[in-house]
Amino acid sequence: MHTSTRVENPQGTMHTGSGNINLYVGAHTPDPGRPAFRRIADDHLAWLRRVLIAPGNMGNARAMLADTGSVILDGAPGSGRTSAARVLLREYHHDTGVFNELLPGERDELSLHDPALVEAGDQLLLDLSAADGPRWAAAQAGLPALRKAVHEQHAHLVVVMPHGGHLDPDLQYYRVEIRRPPGLSVLRRHLREHAVPYEQYSRPDDIVTEFLHELRPMRDIAHFADLVRRAHEAARPEEGFAHWCAAARNAQNDRRSEVGALVTGLREAPQRALLITVAMLHGAHADIIHRASDLLLSTLGPPPDKALLLQQRDLAERLKEITAETTPSGHVRFKELDYDAAVRAHFWDHMPDLRPHLGRWAARTVDLADPHLTMAVRDGLVERLAGQYLRTGRGEGLASLAEGWSSGPPSRTRWEAAVHALTCGLDDPAQGRGFRERIYQWCANRQLKGDFAQVLVQVCADVLASSHPDQALLRLYYLAERHGDSTRAPEALCDLVNSSRRLRRRLLDRLARSDPAPADLVIFLQNCAPEPLTEPAGTSRALVQEGGVQQSLSTCWRAVLAGLPRKAWQPHAERWFHHVAANPGDRAELLLDLLVGAAQQCGARRGAVFASLYASARDAERSAPGDPARASGTTALLLSKISAAQTLGPTEPSTASAREPRS
Known part of the structure; x- marks a missing residue:
C-alpha cells in the first residue's frame, strides 16, 4: 500500500488513523500542559456542585x-x-x-x-x-x-x-x-470554596449584612464572594475580613468619573499605554507589563524617541502615576480592587479608534517569549479583551478577531488565543447563539486560512460538544469533509460519535442522505466499526437492528463498494468479518447481509464486487484472531449469502473456482 508523509511545522506529531499517514506538527498540536477545554466545562460544573446551597x-x-x-x-x-x-x-x-x-x-x-x-x-x-x-x-x-x-x-x-x-x-x-436559599449561607459556602479562612467570615459583618439586606440574585452573591476572595489575596497581613468586604463593596461602585479624571491627567502616550497594559494584563509580572507596554506603543505607531537609558523614569515611578504598584512577588496591580475593569471600559467606550489596535497588540503580546507569560496570563488577556467586545454587543468583531489571529503564519499561542476567544463568545448568554451560527457558516461555507480550521475543530470538539453535541456533530462533519487532510477533524468526529449511539445514528443518516461524495465515503469508513453497531445499550436494540440504520449502512456501503478501490475499503470489511467470526449470532450476521445487499445494488459491477467481498473474506481468515474454523465459517456464510443473492443456490467454499476471485 502506498503511504505518504507530510511535515509542516517542527514542534510535535499526530497520526490520523488508518490509511495514508499525514504528519501535522506545530501550531496544530495543543500544549500538553493545557487542560482540554471540555475539562474546563466539566470543572465549572464540578464547581457548581461544590458551591450550591x-x-x-x-x-x-x-x-x-x-x-x-x-x-x-x-x-x-x-x-x-x-x-x-x-x-x-x-x-x-x-x-x-x-x-x-x-x-x-x-x-x-x-x-x-x-x-x-x-x-x-x-x-x-x-x-x-x-x-x-x-x-x-x-x-x-x-x-x-x-x-x-x-x-x-x-x-x-x-x-x-x-x-x-x-x-x-x-x-x-x-x-x-425552587425557593431561594439563604443569602448568608450561599455567601459563606462560596467563601469556603475560595479558601477564605472560616474564622474570618463566621463573625457578623456590617457590610455583609447591608449587602444581603436586599434579596440578591445568586450570581450577585457569587460575584461579591469572588471580590472578597481577590481582596483577601491582595491584602496586607494586618488587614482582615472587614477590610476585604469594604474593598469588595467599593469595587462595585461606579468609577467612570474617577477613571476619566485620571486619564485626563495623563497626557503622554507612554503613560496611557502603561495604564491600558496594566488593565489588560492585571496581575502579570512587571517584566511582562514593561514589554507589553512598549509593544502597545509600537503597535499604535512609530516608537517615540527615548532618552538615555539611565535618564528614563523607572517602572515604579511610572506605575505610581497610574495608581498601580508592584507586589513583593513582582506582579503589578492597581491599588483599588477591580479598578482594572473600570479602566478597560473607559478606553473601550471613549476611544473607539483604539479597538482594532488592541486586537493586533494582544496577538503580538501572546507571542512574546518570556517565562512569566504563562497560560493563565495569556488566557486572562484574551478574556478581558473578549469581555469588552461582548459587553458592548460586538460579537461579530470578536469572531473576526479570532479568525484573524489564526489565519496568518502558524503560531501555537495565537491558535490557543483564538480558541479561547471563541469559547468566551459561546459561553456568553446573550450572544452564544450568534457564535454557534457563525461557527456553522465557517465550517460549512467559508474558505478557511491558516490554522483557523484547526481552531474550529478544537472549539467544536471540546467546547460546543460539551453542551450541544448535535451542533458539534454537524460542524465537525463539514470540517472533516472539507478540511480532513489538514486538521484533526476526522479524529474529533470519531471521538464524538463514539460517545453516543444517537450521534452515530445521526452521522450515518447524514452520510446516506444523498449520493455520498468521496470525502463522505472516507468519513463513513472511519465511523463504521462493527462493535458499536452490534452492541445493545440497556434495553434498546443494537443499532444494526434498526431499519433506518440498516438503510444508511447499505447506502453508504453501496457507494463505497462501487466508487472506491478495494484497498481503500478492505481493512474495514475485514474488521466486519473478524467481528462476525468472534461474535456469532443474528446481530453479527446482519453485517454480512448488509454487505451482500449493498453489493447487489452495484448494478453491472455487482459480480466483480461480490468477488472482491469474497476475496476480502478469505484474506481476513489469515489475520483473524481466535479459532480459524470460525473465520472460515464466516467466509462460507458470506459465500452462501452471495450465492443466494445471485439466485445460484448454496455453494461450498472449497471449490477451486470459489477460491480464485480477486480484484
Missing part, C-alpha cells in the same frame, strides 16, 4: 426526577434554578449517554417531538427560563412526546420554565418550585 424544594425536585425521569423547575429569577438544574442532571452522569442542552429552533436541532432526540442514559436540559410566551407554548406542545422518549430510554430531563408562565394541566404534576 440546595434551594428550597431541591429534595422534591430530586425525588421527582428519580421517580419519573423528568422535572419542571419553576422559581423566581436569581433563585439558583438554572444551577440547580445542571447539578440535578450531573448526579445522573454515567458512562452511557451524554449531556445535551436542548435548543429547539436552532439550526440542526431536532424537534422535541422527534424520538431520535433521546438516547439511553442522556441527561437533557431545556432551559426556557428567559423564553417569551410563544416560545414557551411551542415547547410545551413538544414536552409530552419528549417525556415519553425520556422514559423509554431511561434518560433524564430537567426543564426550567419561565417564572409565572402558564403550564398545561397535564404537566402540573411535574412542576417543582
Whole structure:
C-alpha cells in the first residue's frame, strides 16, 4: 500500500488513523500542559456542585426526577434554578449517554417531538427560563412526546420554565418550585470554596449584612464572594475580613468619573499605554507589563524617541502615576480592587479608534517569549479583551478577531488565543447563539486560512460538544469533509460519535442522505466499526437492528463498494468479518447481509464486487484472531449469502473456482 508523509511545522506529531499517514506538527498540536477545554466545562460544573446551597424544594425536585425521569423547575429569577438544574442532571452522569442542552429552533436541532432526540442514559436540559410566551407554548406542545422518549430510554430531563408562565394541566404534576436559599449561607459556602479562612467570615459583618439586606440574585452573591476572595489575596497581613468586604463593596461602585479624571491627567502616550497594559494584563509580572507596554506603543505607531537609558523614569515611578504598584512577588496591580475593569471600559467606550489596535497588540503580546507569560496570563488577556467586545454587543468583531489571529503564519499561542476567544463568545448568554451560527457558516461555507480550521475543530470538539453535541456533530462533519487532510477533524468526529449511539445514528443518516461524495465515503469508513453497531445499550436494540440504520449502512456501503478501490475499503470489511467470526449470532450476521445487499445494488459491477467481498473474506481468515474454523465459517456464510443473492443456490467454499476471485 502506498503511504505518504507530510511535515509542516517542527514542534510535535499526530497520526490520523488508518490509511495514508499525514504528519501535522506545530501550531496544530495543543500544549500538553493545557487542560482540554471540555475539562474546563466539566470543572465549572464540578464547581457548581461544590458551591450550591440546595434551594428550597431541591429534595422534591430530586425525588421527582428519580421517580419519573423528568422535572419542571419553576422559581423566581436569581433563585439558583438554572444551577440547580445542571447539578440535578450531573448526579445522573454515567458512562452511557451524554449531556445535551436542548435548543429547539436552532439550526440542526431536532424537534422535541422527534424520538431520535433521546438516547439511553442522556441527561437533557431545556432551559426556557428567559423564553417569551410563544416560545414557551411551542415547547410545551413538544414536552409530552419528549417525556415519553425520556422514559423509554431511561434518560433524564430537567426543564426550567419561565417564572409565572402558564403550564398545561397535564404537566402540573411535574412542576417543582425552587425557593431561594439563604443569602448568608450561599455567601459563606462560596467563601469556603475560595479558601477564605472560616474564622474570618463566621463573625457578623456590617457590610455583609447591608449587602444581603436586599434579596440578591445568586450570581450577585457569587460575584461579591469572588471580590472578597481577590481582596483577601491582595491584602496586607494586618488587614482582615472587614477590610476585604469594604474593598469588595467599593469595587462595585461606579468609577467612570474617577477613571476619566485620571486619564485626563495623563497626557503622554507612554503613560496611557502603561495604564491600558496594566488593565489588560492585571496581575502579570512587571517584566511582562514593561514589554507589553512598549509593544502597545509600537503597535499604535512609530516608537517615540527615548532618552538615555539611565535618564528614563523607572517602572515604579511610572506605575505610581497610574495608581498601580508592584507586589513583593513582582506582579503589578492597581491599588483599588477591580479598578482594572473600570479602566478597560473607559478606553473601550471613549476611544473607539483604539479597538482594532488592541486586537493586533494582544496577538503580538501572546507571542512574546518570556517565562512569566504563562497560560493563565495569556488566557486572562484574551478574556478581558473578549469581555469588552461582548459587553458592548460586538460579537461579530470578536469572531473576526479570532479568525484573524489564526489565519496568518502558524503560531501555537495565537491558535490557543483564538480558541479561547471563541469559547468566551459561546459561553456568553446573550450572544452564544450568534457564535454557534457563525461557527456553522465557517465550517460549512467559508474558505478557511491558516490554522483557523484547526481552531474550529478544537472549539467544536471540546467546547460546543460539551453542551450541544448535535451542533458539534454537524460542524465537525463539514470540517472533516472539507478540511480532513489538514486538521484533526476526522479524529474529533470519531471521538464524538463514539460517545453516543444517537450521534452515530445521526452521522450515518447524514452520510446516506444523498449520493455520498468521496470525502463522505472516507468519513463513513472511519465511523463504521462493527462493535458499536452490534452492541445493545440497556434495553434498546443494537443499532444494526434498526431499519433506518440498516438503510444508511447499505447506502453508504453501496457507494463505497462501487466508487472506491478495494484497498481503500478492505481493512474495514475485514474488521466486519473478524467481528462476525468472534461474535456469532443474528446481530453479527446482519453485517454480512448488509454487505451482500449493498453489493447487489452495484448494478453491472455487482459480480466483480461480490468477488472482491469474497476475496476480502478469505484474506481476513489469515489475520483473524481466535479459532480459524470460525473465520472460515464466516467466509462460507458470506459465500452462501452471495450465492443466494445471485439466485445460484448454496455453494461450498472449497471449490477451486470459489477460491480464485480477486480484484
